[in-house]
Amino acid sequence: MKMTKKKKPYKKKASSKKSFKKRVIILFFKVGFVISLICVSLILLIIAYYSSDLPNIAQVYEFKKQPSFTVLDRNGRILANYGDLQGRDLKFEQIPKTLIQAVVAIEDRRFFEHQGVDVWGIIRAIYRNKKAGKVVQGGSTITQQLAKIAFLTPEKTFKRKIQEALIAIKLEKKYSKKEIMRLYLNRVYLGKGNFGVDAAAKFYFGKYIEKVSLYEAAILAGMLKAPSKYAPANNHELSIKRAKQVLSAMEEENYITHTDIKKAIPPLIMERGNARGALQNPYFSDYVIEQLPLYLTANNQDVKIYTTLDLNLQKRLExxxxxxxxxxxxxxxxxxxxxxxxxxxxxxxxxxxxxxxxxxxxxxxxxxxxxxxxxxxxxxxxxxxxxxxxxxxxxxxxxxxxxxxxxxxxxxxxxxxxxxxxxxxxxxxxxxxxxxxxxxxxxxxxxxxxxxxxxxxxxxxxxxxxxxxxxxxxxxxxxxxxxxxxxxxxxxxxxxxxxxxxxxxxxxxxxxxxxxxxxxxxxxxxxxxxxxxxxxxxxxxxxxxxxxxxxxxxxxxxxxxxxxxxxxxxxxxxxxxxxxxxxxxxxxxxxxxxxxxxxxxxxxxxxxxxxxxKKVENIGNEKKSNSIMNFLSSVFNKKEKGETIDSIIEKNTKK
Missing domain, CATH: 3.40.710.10 (DD-peptidase/beta-lactamase superfamily)
Structure with missing residues (x-):
């Protein structure tokens, strides 16, 4: 009996399936490669397009603001400040460590790791915002914020966001992290016309930035998100609430302990510091500013206005x-x-x-x-x-x-x-x-x-x-x-x-x-x-x-x-x-x-x-025969020319 070879009925089809899968995978990679190539090309084109008018980052040290007017009393004491105020140009070493930690904890936790743009930070912000159902965290780094305030307008456009990222990357390549942080904290707006943490510390707490407490540092850092909203002079309770969030963030990053938070005391005086001046009721300084056009026809620079006010008399009148x-x-x-x-x-x-x-x-x-x-x-x-x-x-x-x-x-x-x-x-x-x-x-x-x-x-x-x-x-x-x-x-x-x-x-x-x-x-x-x-x-x-x-x-x-x-x-x-x-x-x-x-x-x-x-009584009889007020009038006239009252009376008494 003749033996016949058994057929393998499905071998050809299996081979055909494998071949099809292989072709699909190859096609997928080819299409993916093409799409990636197109995307990369588009990104490069966008970068090239928006890079064409990027500013010179060396201009980061330039700061343009509205002129400020400092009104002083007759003895040179500051009565009031008008216009934008900028604090001292602080070195990194002058800025309290607790303030830097507070800013990093609440604004940019990977500041010392990323290269200007924090991809993981963006992903984390998207996740947390989606989970909360609202915007609770931003994805911009401190370097991006510096780029925005130093070079760009606040308008929310695609172009601005791209340029912000590009400038941030360039800043990171040229400057150290310390320099970027210093520039940012010297420049950032903190409400009420105050630019820089030094000006803000003087205004809100009446002290130099080197002297701020842990709680005060947390308040300043908390204001960065929305200065007008979280400024202590605008909303005391909201400012404290925000500061507590900053302190919690600092604890999460192991900058401080829970004991440190318990010991931290909210500042009592936060509505008016020495930066704006000694006048609590600045009607006089308002009047001086209104009169300014009579003395200066045009002005685009900071000026000091020395006035006639006597602060002691002012307080007594009030x-x-x-x-x-x-x-x-x-x-x-x-x-x-x-x-x-x-x-x-x-x-x-x-x-x-x-x-x-x-x-x-x-x-x-x-x-x-x-x-x-x-x-x-x-x-x-x-x-x-x-x-x-x-x-x-x-x-x-x-x-x-x-x-x-x-x-x-x-x-x-x-x-x-x-x-x-x-x-x-x-x-x-x-x-x-x-x-x-x-x-x-x-x-x-x-x-x-x-x-x-x-x-x-x-x-x-x-x-x-x-x-x-x-x-x-x-x-x-x-x-x-x-x-x-x-x-x-x-x-x-x-x-x-x-x-x-x-x-x-x-x-x-x-x-x-x-x-x-x-x-x-x-x-x-x-x-x-x-x-x-x-x-x-x-x-x-x-x-x-x-x-x-x-x-x-x-x-x-x-x-x-x-x-x-x-x-x-x-x-x-x-x-x-x-x-x-x-x-x-x-x-x-x-x-x-x-x-x-x-x-x-x-x-x-x-x-x-x-x-x-009392001293007039010691003057001789001849002096007493004259009008006392005539004598006093001459005393005050002479005093206003620099001579003291006591020396004048002593001189007249001897005569």
Missing amino acids: EAILENMKNAKSKSNASEAAAVAINRRGEIVALVGGVSYNKSQFNRATSAKRQPGSAFKLFVYLTALENGYSKESIVIDSPIKINKWSPRNFSRQYLGEVILEEAFAKSINTVAVKLSESLGREKVINTAGKLGIKDKMKNLPSIALGSEVTSLLDLSGSYSIVANGGYNIRPYAVLKITDRSGKVLYLNKNNSYKKVISDSANQQIKHMLAKVIQNGTGKKAHIAGAEVFGKTGTTQDYRDACFIGFTDYLTVGVWVGNDDNTSMKRVMGGGLPAEIWKDFMKKNVEKNHGTIW
Whole structure:
């Protein structure tokens, strides 16, 4: 029987399958290779395209910011800073180790390992964001952040992200990790106009960066994510919460222990550091910045503005207002107050624009236009004294009617014949109006303009009673002219302006004064102003042992009340009222404003010049026969030229 060979029926098909799989795998690799080649080519093309306009990374040391204006007091102490502030150019060794660790832990944990772009960091960020369902972590490295703030705009575009990565890689090749970290922390924005950790430490904590605590370092590092959101001055609670997250991240990285966290104490003062200056209520510095265009026509550089302010007097004036206004709202429906102090040279040595700068930045001393009331009578009576009247001239206090208007006296009584001095001291309305009408309103308006009232005034009969508006600063400046012997010394706030190198850009010479009040009229009006306090409407401003001068002002329906007064060395104007122009509860210029004035002036006399009153008694009989205030006036004049009060008195005593 013939044997037949068995067939292998499926061998050919199996071989065919293997061949097909092999071809598919080869095709897959070929396609993959082509796709990879295309992708690489596209990436190279994109890199080449976006590399064409990359900046020179050597420019990383250049820093462009808005000009800053540093306002200083007369002794060179910083009152306030405006514009962008940049801290010192710190070396890496100056930056606290805890701050660097905090920044690395919360911002870029692989900073010292990656080469500018952290792929694993990006993957980790994507995973955590997806798990949280929101963006909780970013993928940018510190080097990329430096690239962004040094060279790029904050716009979120594909081009910017590519260029950010490319610049970061170039930075890593050229600079060390220490240099990159140093540059970043010197440059990064940390809210409130502060650039760099040094500026931020001064602003938020009032200390140099070398002195920050662990908790303060955590707060600064926590702000990097969103400065406006996590700045302690903006949101104290959120800032602390963020700092705790930073501390936890530091613990995870073994930079600190849990015990270190327990020992860390949140800083108590974080809302205003020394970087912004000593003024807690910077109405004065705001006014100075507003005046800057008068002194500098154009400016694109950092400048220092040396001003006339005396910080000690400023604090006392603020204290006097706060103390007297503490319960004024509930008692008298008076919610606001303002004051300005001007020395013999016309320098504004103190200025308060309101009760609380935090609640309202509106400057009521310089910008508010309010009715001066009877304080305007100064111009009426000066006009009279310059046109034939004297303080002893007899005038008639009786009803007067002009067209349909009839002014009334506050007392609702009429005294008949009175001398000018008495009418002024008692602030008799009918006499002021009669004088204004007989002299001519235009003359009164001209006198006011000559003494510094810049506001345009309507020619109305009521102008004699202060119905036209002006600022407290201008009104106080007018009284300071009387205090200074009748010379048109205008109030000013700026002594000089320099650039950062010390080059003088502006210098206030202010040494040319014109006589605008005759000696006779000036002496008589001063005498009359003294009588206002001695036995007139300003009795509450009396200071025992001191010769003071002043005038009260109260407007219709008690909407405004002011007191403007002076000694031989200082003029101070005080206003009280409400921003919405509502009436107060019978608050008059001789009341609350005069009390504020006295509290400030009394402290000033006692603290700065109290020894004079005792030392004057030691001066010989011949000296005693002269006016004490004339002598004191010469003392203060000499003191302002650099000589001490004690040495002047000692010299005069020996004589």
